[in-house]
Amino acid sequence: MTESSTSPPTGRAAPATVESPPTPRTPAGGAGLAALLTAPENALVALDYDGTLSPIVSRPGDAVPAPGAMAALSRIARRVGTVAIITGRPVDAVLQLTEAARFADLGRLLVLGQYGLQRWDAETGQTTSPEPLPGVGTLRSALTEALQDAPAGTSVEDKQHALVVHVRRTADPDATLAALTPALSRLAQDHGLEAAPGKRVLELRPPGHDKGRALRALIAERGARSVLVAGDDLGDLPAFEAVDELRASGVGGVTVCSDSPEVPDALRLRADLVVDGPAGMVTLLEVLADRLMP
Numbered sequence: 001m002t003e004s005s006t007s008p009p010t011g012r013a014a015p016a017t018v019e020s021p022p023t024p025r026t027p028a029g030g031a032g033l034a035a036l037l038t039a040p041e042n043a044l045v046a047l048d049y050d051g052t053l054s055p056i057v058s059r060p061g062d063a064v065p066a067p068g069a070m071a072a073l074s075r076i077a078r079r080v081g082t083v084a085i086i087t088g089r090p091v092d093a094v095l096q097l098t099e100a101a102r103f104a105d106l107g108r109l110l111v112l113g114q115y116g117l118q119r120w121d122a123e124t125g126q127t128t129s130p131e132p133l134p135g136v137g138t139l140r141s142a143l144t145e146a147l148q149d150a151p152a153g154t155s156v157e158d159k160q161h162a163l164v165v166h167v168r169r170t171a172d173p174d175a176t177l178a179a180l181t182p183a184l185s186r187l188a189q190d191h192g193l194e195a196a197p198g199k200r201v202l203e204l205r206p207p208g209h210d211k212g213r214a215l216r217a218l219i220a221e222r223g224a225r226s227v228l229v230a231g232d233d234l235g236d237l238p239a240f241e242a243v244d245e246l247r248a249s250g251v252g253g254v255t256v257c258s259d260s261p262e263v264p265d266a267l268r269l270r271a272d273l274v275v276d277g278p279a280g281m282v283t284l285l286e287v288l289a290d291r292l293m294p
């Protein structure tokens, strides 16, 4: 853990001068950020985990939050209507990696895990999670056989609702992923699942759940009038697309790319703001929290 959670984070001391937030590169993004800053009580801040709040690492179990990330989340959570981590990770993994459950003042924090299939609410401490699809069970056995001859370093992350094939630790991750993807996509389909690519991973997951759907549902539930969405991978694109639709219905939106050499152009190029990885994300959250200080 990078941060002590023995006492609730109180945030930084108020700076002498409050830094201005960066200017989004699109007028729509500028309007979205202005809406958030003007009426934060009606805003939703929706953040991805891996690559956005946590630097990308070789092993998923080692992906702890970037220094200052939980403190920044805590500060923002006290200043806007809702803060949510919307992630491909299971809720349990996020709670374990972030120790979020130990942060006493994250009252408005939600974790929507497995692309919205699961939900944890800091206010109640409760997790809701449906039964996994039967296809995950049958795929689990088939996958062991399908990966028998895969290059050394290939591994499977079992998320109960989905199985993720990781290739980051193989000698040539890009070539390995390209070689495995067609057969694994067919296999996923045979078991009623879909294959979704990510940073050096292929996720075999239930169809019909993505971050766009999760975001739209949360905006409707909370009656949010503005949203900031941050992400770093293809799995975040549906949420960016949802922001475009939401703008058309009068909800202000600003999209943020947590940049690194691995970020797909499809995401970077359509973001309203680009920050320098999780460290840049922490700075942005701190600047926004400073700006929103009562």
Ligand SMILES: O=P(O)(O)OC[C@H]1O[C@H](O[C@H]2O[C@H](CO)[C@@H](O)[C@H](O)[C@H]2O)[C@H](O)[C@@H](O)[C@@H]1O
Pocket: 048, 049, 050, 051, 055, 056, 057, 058, 059, 060, 063, 086, 087, 088, 089, 157, 159, 164, 166, 168, 198, 199, 200, 201, 203, 233, 235
């Ligand atoms: O929606 P996210 O929070 O970004 O989660 C998406 C997937 O991220 C994880 O994989 C990524 O991060 C790993 C740890 O840094 C890295 O080793 C891997 O190469 C990345 O693709 C996670 O393991 C998946 O389960 C998530 O679905």
